[in-house]
Amino acid sequence: MSDDYGPRVSTGVQGLDEMLKGGLIRGRPYVVSGTTGSGKTTLAIQYLHNGVKGGERSLLVAIDEPPVEIRENMRALGWDIGKIRILDAHPAAKAYTKRVSMVEVAAQRSVAPLREAGPSEKTEQLKKAAPEISIQSLQLMLRQELQETRYARLVIDSLTSLKKLSEMMEDYNSSIMSLLRFLSEANVTTLILTDLPDPTILEPEIFLCRGEIRLHKRMVGNRLDRWVTVEKFRGSAHDIMPRTMTITEKGITVDHKRKIPKASLKVLQAFTQFSR
Amino acid sequence: MIKEKVKTGVPGLDQMLDGGLLQGRTYIVSGTSGSGKTTLAMQFLLEGAKNGERVLYMAIDEPPNEVKSNLKSFGWDVSRIQVFDATPDVMSYDKTPVRDVSTERKVVYFQSVGENIRKTSERSPVDMTVNTIQEILKQEMKVSRYTRIVVDSLTSMRYFYIKTSEENAILMSFLRLLSDIGVTCIVTVQLPEISKPDVEAHVARGEIRLHKWFDGRGLMRGVTIEKYRGSAHDYELRQLRIGPQGITVKIPSRQTGGEEQSAVAGSALQAQAPQDETPPPPDDLPPATDSAAKNPSDSGSQTPSTPEPPPPTDGGQGI
Numbered sequence: 001m002s003d004d005y006g007p008r009v010s011t012g013v014q015g016l017d018e019m020l021k022g023g024l025i026r027g028r029p030y031v032v033s034g035t036t037g038s039g040k041t042t043l044a045i046q047y048l049h050n051g052v053k054g055g056e057r058s059l060l061v062a063i064d065e066p067p068v069e070i071r072e073n074m075r076a077l078g079w080d081i082g083k084i085r086i087l088d089a090h091p092a093a094k095a096y097t098k099r100v101s102m103v104e105v106a107a108q109r110s111v112a113p114l115r116e117a118g119p120s121e122k123t124e125q126l127k128k129a130a131p132e133i134s135i136q137s138l139q140l141m142l143r144q145e146l147q148e149t150r151y152a153r154l155v156i157d158s159l160t161s162l163k164k165l166s167e168m169m170e171d172y173n174s175s176i177m178s179l180l181r182f183l184s185e186a187n188v189t190t191l192i193l194t195d196l197p198d199p200t201i202l203e204p205e206i207f208l209c210r211g212e213i214r215l216h217k218r219m220v221g222n223r224l225d226r227w228v229t230v231e232k233f234r235g236s237a238h239d240i241m242p243r244t245m246t247i248t249e250k251g252i253t254v255d256h257k258r259k260i261p262k263a264s265l266k267v268l269q270a271f272t273q274f275s276r
Numbered sequence: 277m278i279k280e281k282v283k284t285g286v287p288g289l290d291q292m293l294d295g296g297l298l299q300g301r302t303y304i305v306s307g308t309s310g311s312g313k314t315t316l317a318m319q320f321l322l323e324g325a326k327n328g329e330r331v332l333y334m335a336i337d338e339p340p341n342e343v344k345s346n347l348k349s350f351g352w353d354v355s356r357i358q359v360f361d362a363t364p365d366v367m368s369y370d371k372t373p374v375r376d377v378s379t380e381r382k383v384v385y386f387q388s389v390g391e392n393i394r395k396t397s398e399r400s401p402v403d404m405t406v407n408t409i410q411e412i413l414k415q416e417m418k419v420s421r422y423t424r425i426v427v428d429s430l431t432s433m434r435y436f437y438i439k440t441s442e443e444n445a446i447l448m449s450f451l452r453l454l455s456d457i458g459v460t461c462i463v464t465v466q467l468p469e470i471s472k473p474d475v476e477a478h479v480a481r482g483e484i485r486l487h488k489w490f491d492g493r494g495l496m497r498g499v500t501i502e503k504y505r506g507s508a509h510d511y512e513l514r515q516l517r518i519g520p521q522g523i524t525v526k527i528p529s530r531q532t533g534g535e536e537q538s539a540v541a542g543s544a545l546q547a548q549a550p551q552d553e554t555p556p557p558p559d560d561l562p563p564a565t566d567s568a569a570k571n572p573s574d575s576g577s578q579t580p581s582t583p584e585p586p587p588p589t590d591g592g593q594g595i
Contacts, residue, residue, distance in 0.1 A: 005345065027393075028342075136367075136369050139366075139367075139369070140369060171439070173435045173436060174364070174367065174435075174436055174439075175367070177364055177435070177436050178364070178365075178366050178367040181363070181364065181365070181366045181396070182366040182396075184339070184393050185366060185393055185395050185396060187392075197469075198468075199468060199469035199470045200468055200469075200470045200471075200472075201468055202431065202466060202467070202468040204435055204436075206309065207309050207337070207431065207432075207466050208337070210342070212309075231309075231310070232309050232310045233310075234310075234338070234342070234346055235342065235345060235346035240490075240494055240495040241494065265492055
């Protein structure tokens with residue numbers, strides 16, 4: 001599908017593309033939010049997998065989980081994800097010895113294809129210089145990486161962890177702004193994974209991103225229900241209804257034609273506030 | 277009417293405002309993301325441009341190229357709106373000397389805004405503060421007699437351009453500058469899903485609040501006038517629609533402007549939401565509701581399962 005924005009970028013989930021009237025708009029940053037276990041990483045890998053299938057360079061920034069675990073988890077889905085490139089930004093175990101001068105992670109870590117992801121680097125080797133991860137250092141790393149390789153798709157898994165690791169909390173809003181701006185200027189379509197935002201706080205990434213896909217997971221009666229909503233999608237029409245989502249051995253599917261069950265809708269409504 | 281009113285350009289909203297906004301004052305348009313703030317603000321500027329006025333859009337949230345392409349679907353001629361790109365640069369984190377932005381950027385017509393985002397200069401990223409924005413506004417006012425200015429958004433200014441603990445004082449001084457220059461201004465404010473009133477709301481001469489909520493059948497939109505100094509105004513929550521021609525506000529044909537029995541928008545919502553006609557108001561997204569309505573297996577859930585509207589939450593006591 002194509003419109004004023006040129007061809008849309010598929011999320012790799014057909015039903016979700018339908019909800020987005022074709023897919024994401026190229027070159028813009030998007031947020032995927034949801035509680036743990038709601039399927040954010042699976043969606044993200046599916047998105048990257050869809051990219052490499054179409055010959056697009058795709059990069060995963062792994063902060064939550066070490067790459068080897070992601071690879072093992074995704075192997076269960078039977079996808080050939082070997083071509084997805086990965087930037088291991090998983091923090092090393094802290095040395096807790098005499099505080100040696102910190103080394104920029106940019107000088108220490110590099111991008112590798114996911115198929116080469118071995119066991120986590122032993123912190124042992126890094127003891128002399130355990131690198132610190134922050135929003136700032138991630139931007140610097142990505143700048144290096146994007147100068148060498150033109151990526152079309154990128155995933156940051158997750159911003160929530162990155163925030164918690166980031167030491168420069170005082171300038172945190174500006175750092176997020178800068179990172180998102182940097183990604184827009186680099187014209188890479190990005191999914192930023194976050195926990196569900198606190199509804200009483202306006203997080204900068206939520207209002208700066210050009211769209212938010214929210215994954216919901218809740219026990220309804222004795223059944224686990226999953227559904228997906230498009231909370232925001234700048235510059236495009238989109239589906240405003242919540243739609244049923246399932247995670248199977250083939251990955252995520254979204255049934256964009258089926259409304260979510262009444263009982264789930266009630267649960268959802270209780271959480272959707274009149275904006276006053 | 278004490279002073280001449282300035283039309284907002286939004287059908288129905290001017291009726292709610294008893295003719296429009298008071299000339300030379302600053303107003304807030306607030307709402308959650310996607311509630312229509314930027315669209316409303318652009319309609320306000322277009323209304324001026326249509327009458328040959330000079331109008332200025334200060335982009336702080338969204339890069340002007342994206343604002344322009346996002347508005348394309350409305351088919352508006354935005355070329356005569358002047359725009360200042362006040363979006364922040366990528367931070368370089370190394371020790372390059374920062375230059376003052378006022379020497380680097382200037383106001384242009386939307387016409388000449390390109391397809392792509394402005395790239396941060398490798399060598400000289402610029403630093404922007406509320407102060408520089410104030411200076412630019414003052415300079416601009418000397419050169420061009422603007423009659424309408426939009427600042428989109430004050431929230432970004434608060435988040436990215438104020439680094440001190442004096443943010444309230446700085447924001448107040450900024451709003452003060454806007455009133456001093458005597459231009460009718462709209463300043464947008466981004467609200468979280470559950471919000472508390474902020475300092476801006478106290479200082480501005482009026483606040484138009486856009487609402488968006490989910491009622492089981494679909495997305496509902498509404499507008500309230502929270503505050504309007506020096507003018508009569510509508511106290512009710514009115515239904516708002518973003519259609520192919522932009523925002524329109526639906527005012528029932530019987531005159532209800534002076535009605536005061538439900539000054540609280542929450543109760544207005546209670547009175548209104550359940551009796552809204554089916555099918556749900558066609559929004560900017562008709563295909564979604566279409567496919568939902570056509571699906572016979574779900575016919576039961578077309579009428580709202582709960583007759584009560586979502587609970588009104590005043591002052592942020594939520595969930």
